[in-house]
Ligand SMILES: *Cc1c(COP(=O)(O)O)cnc(C)c1O
């Protein structure tokens with residue numbers, strides 16, 4: 069089995085690019101997407117064949133980028149039935165996809181494993197990234213594993229756990245006054261002069277490829293797609309990735325035309341996608357003064373805004389903003405009922421499900437998958453607040 073990668077295609081203007089050189093965005097500014105020869109991939113990537121392969125995301129090798137995988141065993145996380153939490157929320161068929169146990173404690177591992185694999189194969193020497201926290205930790209880990217240098221720019225108020233993790237994994241850390249978009253400007257400025265390869269969200273084509281594997285795992289684990297997928301969206305890599313994977317799986321004969329309703333959850337203090345969705349807009353305006361305890365959701369402007377909004381609308385899904393108070397209360401509910409020590413971003417999906425159920429948007433018997441995207445262990449400050457808050 070080998071990768072059936074064929075070319076890159078601009079998600080905005082459709083221009084094709086060769087996949088065998090290091091490249092960021094299309095010249096029109098649009099994110100590039102990986103396109104495969106899916107009929108070739110389907111010959112070896114059958115459900116039966118994949119079922120026999122080791123339980124990492126590299127079991128989907130045919131539709132991942134080529135190169136010797138740089139891996140820490142990422143992928144194939146548990147899909148946990150959440151009966152007790154479901155009973156609390158009035159849902160009979162609720163599941164938690166628990167990404168908290170990934171290498172580096174978040175699902176960013178999937179994207180960075182794919183990106184670093186491809187970048188190393190194409191000769192990159194130094195990888196650079198702006199990050200709210202977890203993407204930097206994951207990049208530092210996979211760069212170390214690949215023997216490449218790594219530069220990480222983070223907001224100065226990023227939780228200590230993320231800063232220390234990057235340093236521990238050998239990255240050079242730059243603390244920037246501002247939010248992730250300011251870090252992005254910093255990296256973009258320096259990258260040219262220093263010959264760094266930028267691995268920023270959607271500026272790099274293969275992080276999506278790593279994260280899309282979450283969607284393929286759902287099909288393997290449930291035997292079919294769920295009715296609803298509830299995802300905490302910052303840059304939207306996972307949402308866009310899973311949506312892309314479903315198309316690929318249909319073309320490969322794994323699934324039919326049905327799709328889950330895709331739900332993007334954001335924090336009330338930074339909800340550009342929710343606002344754009346509610347306005348019926350095709351793209352999102354940048355959010356002023358983003359603020360939330362769920363640091364992975366503190367993304368005021370996303371390059372993938374159009375792709376996210378398209379997936380939400382085409383799937384008949386929706387977008388929901390929840391407050392930090394709701395997030396902290398939901399985190400405790402998830403912990404107390406299911407034994408999952410969640411990241412606040414993951415808890416946000418539980419808060420959103422509560423809202424959607426109360427509003428009647430979710431039916432009692434809908435099969436709903438929420439994503440816990442990271443481990444609570446990286447969020448001591450958030451958890452201190454959650455545990456000092458009063459209430460159940
Ligand atoms: C980065 C991050 C998110 C947002 O992920 P995107 O795919 O970029 O939208 C959510 N949760 C956690 C824990 C994160 O680190």
Ligand SMILES: [Zn+2]
Pocket residue numbers: 078079080081082083094095096097098
């Ligand atoms: Zn283009």
